[in-house]
Amino acid sequence: MIHAMSKTAWSIVGIVTIGVAGAGVFYAVKSTTPLGPDYSTFSPAQSREHIEVGSEHPIYNSNPPSSGWHYSLTAKKQFYTEPIPDENALHNLEHGDVWITYHPRISQEAKDELKQFAFSKILISPREANTTDIAVLAWERMDAFNLTEKEFPETRIREFIKRYRNKGPEKIPAGAMESTFN
Numbered sequence: 001m002i003h004a005m006s007k008t009a010w011s012i013v014g015i016v017t018i019g020v021a022g023a024g025v026f027y028a029v030k031s032t033t034p035l036g037p038d039y040s041t042f043s044p045a046q047s048r049e050h051i052e053v054g055s056e057h058p059i060y061n062s063n064p065p066s067s068g069w070h071y072s073l074t075a076k077k078q079f080y081t082e083p084i085p086d087e088n089a090l091h092n093l094e095h096g097d098v099w100i101t102y103h104p105r106i107s108q109e110a111k112d113e114l115k116q117f118a119f120s121k122i123l124i125s126p127r128e129a130n131t132t133d134i135a136v137l138a139w140e141r142m143d144a145f146n147l148t149e150k151e152f153p154e155t156r157i158r159e160f161i162k163r164y165r166n167k168g169p170e171k172i173p174a175g176a177m178e179s180t181f182n
Helices: 001-033 087-094 106-118 152-162
Strands: 097-100 122-126 134-138 139-143
Touching: 001 097, 087 097, 087 122, 097 106, 097 152, 106 134, 106 152, 134 152, 139 152
Parallel strands: 097 122
Antiparallel strands: 097 134, 134 139
């Protein structure tokens, strides 16, 4: 009788464990699934060719660029206060990273808000050539917009990251060692 109770108890523990694990997977997937509209635009890939630093190349088909000729070294994934070469950031996009560019004219408060996104597979840098305040990029995708006085578009940026991070043509796992120019 005791052995039968023990078997029943272990069966219940097993069923509960499977249920809890299943619920955990469900909520993990749900939290990474984009919920809002996709404001990004698609620009077809121009090239995945590596070029020498300083080499001339054709004009990119988006501003900032979301694909095209790029240097062989990536940029470190971090928040930058100084511009980085488009050609290095493009290599990051090819590896599935997200690049958030901001025009230097945005407020310090907005820059501080952007710092919260400086995590795995994200680089953030100022870019004078931006025609909008902020552009969020992945390989072949861009969401560009101006800031309003009402609120910072945190949800919009998070949704883009959920939708496009790690979707580049070269899958490089988060935390993998990469050769960077800096």
